[in-house]
Amino acid sequence: MTKGEIDTYSSILLLISTERCSVCVALDQRIKPWIQDFHPDLTYLKIKLEDFPMLRGELMVFSAPVLLLFQNGKEVVRKAGVFSLEHAFEEISRAMN
Template identity: 40%
Template sequence: METFHSMEELQLFMNEDGLRFIYVMHSKCSVCHDLFPQVKEILQLFPDIHVGKIQLDDVPETAGFLSVFTVPVLLLYINGKETIRVARFVHLNELQEKIARVYHRFTNHINETE
């Protein structure tokens, strides 16, 4: 997992090919810190997803760039395009189902083209 300390690092990560998951949090958000280990556990089920996190208080311009109005925000990108966005109230079962659908569609497509 990568931790981003600048907009440049974040932009490079999110624009790479493949599946990219970004966890946006704030250091003073207890929900962000409590939820993060649970989200990490779910993401372990999907080994082809690259994971990164960023704290808004470290890189405040992230909020405007990603249109973040509340935290936590969970984003999944496929080949640089936002595919899933979940903010504030995260239902872990629903999140896992959404990721699974996208993940299996993406990995099946990759396997078919090889």
């Protein structure tokens, strides 16, 4: 995955994780059903930084978890570290409308 590939999606939500991020696993388990229920047209990917080291610099992501929403190649939502998932869902929903 590269930034160029991300730019090809009209809307994509990325969960950036690391191998040892247990919080990322829990977030993934909450995000998947939420997308299915509220935004089934939104592409969702969980990406491990270890698998795509170039993304660290391209997306300026150096820790996990990070939740990123891109629309037409432009970052519109970024949540990192400790954040309210409910507030993130609200912000993503506003951006999607």
